[in-house]
Amino acid sequence: MKITVNRLFNYSSLWCATYYNSELKNSFVDLRNFKNFTNNSAIPHIDPDTFASSYVNKPMKILNDFINRKDVYTAALQNGICEAELSPLLTSFADYYSTHWCSNLEMGVILSDIEKEHKHITDLLPIFLRFAYSHRSSKESLVKTRSIIQDFVHNYHSKSFQDARHVKRKIHMHTGPTNSGKTYHAMQCYLKAQSGIYAAPLRTLAYETFVRTNNEGIDCDMFTGEQKIYKNNADKPSAHISCTTEMVPTDMAMYEVAVIDEIQMIADVQRGGAWTRALFGLCCEELHLCGHESAISIVKSLLESTGEELTVHSYERLTPLTLLPTHLNSNCLQLRPGDCIISFSRQKLHQTKAKIEEKTNMKCSIIYGGLPPSVRLEQIKLFNDPDSEYQVAVASDAIGLGVNLNIKRIIFDDLYKMLHNEMTRITPELVMQVSGRAGRFMSLYPAGEVTCFHANHYPLLKYLFNAKIPDIAKAIISPPPQIWAELDYIMPNYDLVQLLQFMNMGLSKSYRYEFFVRHDLEKMSFLYKKIGLPSLTSLSLLECFVNLKKPFVCNIAEQIFTMFAEGKVLTYEDLLFICSWPRPPPAYAQSLELYERISDVCDLYLWLNQRNPKFFPDRLRVQELKEDISKTIGETLCRPCINDGTDVLYIPDSVYCENLDKYLTETALKNL
Structure with a gap:
């Protein structure tokens, strides 16, 4: 094996030798002796944090560029990495070293050289191969995992929804462009039925149907991830329900008519699993699906597995x-x-x-x-x-x-x-x-x-x-907790993100399914792992669509989940403290966004309350806080506004000024 000294790098009068392989594609360089070299008694100790942090500015960009290269993919396969595991291992490698690179002198030196263009990005391959060899699963684990995945997908419609498979359902699909009356025809059947359920894509639509149904003189309850509203009370539930699709029950709750709106959402990579679950799992005499005609093919294909017939009703747009x-x-x-x-x-x-x-x-x-x-x-x-x-x-x-x-x-x-x-x-x-x-x-x-x-x-x-809208090719499915538990046991070195990637790799191209992919799943998985939540608890929390793209929400969510992991009760007062509430009334669009994010935090608390009321007991007070915040946002948006060059200012009125003065006075008194 040909090894040459690339260069000598001077750092605080210290000389560090860096090795590299000039023929990387055809050989593998073992750099384990590099640590022994740097620990030589003739060379003073270098703190990796101090060294690396001084010379690497964009480690994540370099790592992402590395794992997305085709030649890296090919070289890894040639060096014995299984194709089914390669994608998760590359992602895991980038995730690990994006936060741990500065504690590894070898990685710090190489990243520094790559950033200064003294080395090529493929010089990271030896480190990746060592990482992959230590993390890859045994052949038996791979075979067993693939068997579990394929068995689950093949029997998804039957094993996961046994109650619905005992019901002979009549399925109607109402298709057409927007404003063609497809949802109207389905809802007429829903309103005429003795019992019914409407599955909406949005909370606003669930609320509109809830109001409309009750206005028609038909008792109706509303269920969303954040709240349950009963027309009468929980002990006397209504025969009609309006809910978000994620909240559709798939047990023996039997309805005369069920309506699933926007069925084309079955292909949505983040939320589509809820539509697939509702399609297979709703127990009803009549199931009405509303959506675009691009979903006809996939729905017919999925219903072949259940043996149920589909009647398609096509509509033309009512207005030009x-x-x-x-x-x-x-x-x-x-x-x-x-x-x-x-x-x-x-x-x-x-x-x-x-x-x-x-x-x-x-x-x-x-x-x-x-x-x-x-x-x-x-x-x-x-x-x-x-x-x-x-x-x-x-x-x-x-x-x-x-x-x-x-x-x-x-x-x-x-x-x-x-x-x-x-x-x-x-x-x-x-x-x-x-x-x-x-x-x-x-x-x-x-x-x-x-x-x-x-x-x-x-x-x-x-x-x-x-442009012609293509037919939907695959439906999204979400694995149940027992599948996650089995895979977590077999492959303990994989986190939720890596397991999802591996599961999708294990699907045959002939399947009309794909496992869900939340694009903030990596961040959520890291957050749950960081605070020490068990895998299955983390999995249940992934159903909550917390907007972790916003740093404020992410920071608050971390504090909430940390308290939950420690078994602490989160009260209304705790929530106010974490959010630093109250805040000054919003005047600019930027400060208004903070109110919107705190509303998101309230939604998170209410979502957790629905599932863990013992640890999140103050539902009513948090609901009132959310309503107050919503009222403030609504009032702000109705004020005149101007663009002052840096942000949009919503011009205050006299009431606003009084509230601001009150807030400033209260804040000053607290600081005395």
């Missing part, structure tokens, strides 16, 4: 929807009442709202996913009310799932959105889903129009608007 031949040329003065501008950035939405209100005489409502559901509903009502001052709206793609708005014209301000930390072009499916909100049947505007705000976006919008 056309792509306008012109754009707005970036001119706000071309906006008209009934317009809704679409953007995919929270900051951009607030800026656009301020620009519209400044340059036109129209008030502008704002709708996006980060707002609490009650605030979104309030903003929707303001825009829909013909007697209100709110004649235009700015919104994100949050309006794409079943939200009914009086929109004449959808105007795309952007055609790219941030997805998994990358700017990604939106899909034709999303364009049509959002565009279809214009020109709703029986609304103020019976014909819908679509265009874009900027001239350079128009050619792409035209392409996306006319």
Whole structure:
């Protein structure tokens, strides 16, 4: 084996030799003696933390670039790493050394050399191979794991949903574009039934159906991950339920009619498992599925395993929807009442709202996913009310799932959105889903129009608007706790992220399934492991969609889960302390976001209360806090706003100033 000395590196008058292999693809360099070399009595000790942290600025970028190289993948296979394990091992390698590189002198030197372009990124391969050899599973474990995965997938429809398999269900699928009446026909069956359940993609839709059903004189309860509302009381549940899809019961609760809305969500990589579970697990006489025609093929394929027949009802759009031949040329003065501008950035939405209100005489409502559901509903009502001052709206793609708005014209301000930390072009499916909100049947505007705000976006919008939407290829499934427990026992060195990757690798291409992938799963798994939660407890918590992309929420969640792991009760007062509440009333869009994040924390507490009331006992007080926060957010959004160059300012009124003075006075007294 040819080994050469690459260079001598001077650090605080100390000389450290770094070895590398000039023919990396054909040989493997054993650098274990490097530690012995540096420990030679003639060379003073170097603190790895001090050394490495001085010379490496972007270790995670280097590691990510390394594990995504095809030549690294090929070289690892040639060196005996099993293909089924390779992807999880590469991810585990990057995860481990992204936080432990500075305590390993060898890794620190190599990363430093790569960053300064003294070495090639493939020089990390020897370290990876040693890592992989020490972490790979035995052949018997791999065989057994694959057998468990394939048996689970093959029998998913029967073993996991035995109650539903004893029911002879009539299944109807209502398909068509937006505003075609497909959900309306299904809901008529739901309302006429003696008992029924409606599974919604959003809490706002679950609430709307809950209200509508009760207004029809039919008692209805509502279940979401954060709360349960009974029309009467828990001891006397209603025969009708409106719930989010994740909350669908799959035990022997029997319904005459069940409705699953937006069935195409079965392919959503994060939430699709709930739709697959509802499709197979609902016990009912009639099951009605509503969604886009791209889901017909996958639903038929899945129902072949149960032997159930599917009746498809196709509908045409009730009102015309056309792509306008012109754009707005970036001119706000071309906006008209009934317009809704679409953007995919929270900051951009607030800026656009301020620009519209400044340059036109129209008030502008704002709708996006980060707002609490009650605030979104309030903003929707303001825009829909013909007697209100709110004649235009700015919104994100949050309006794409079943939200009914009086929109004449959808105007795309952007055609790219941030997805998994990358700017990604939106899909034709999303364009049509959002565009279809214009020109709703029986609304103020019976014909819908679509265009874009900027001239350079128009050619792409035209392409996306006319593109064919492909059929869904695979449905997402979520493994039950017992499967996780078996795999965790067989492969104890794998965390939840790695197990998921391995499970997907173990699926045959012929299967119409794929295991769910939460894009913040890595962060959540690391968080649970860091605070010492058991694997199965961590697994149950993964069902909670905590927005860990936001540092504030992530930090608060870590403190909450740490107390939970230690067996401590988290009271209302504890929550206020952790959130540093109260806070000054919001004046800027940035401070308003903090209120939104605290609302998310309240949702987390309420979600945990539903499952662990002993440790999270103060549901009512936290619910009141969330309502107060939502009220403050709603009132802030209704104030006049201006863009002051750095942020959007919501101009305070006299009541706001009084509250601010009160807050400042209370804070000053506390600090005395």
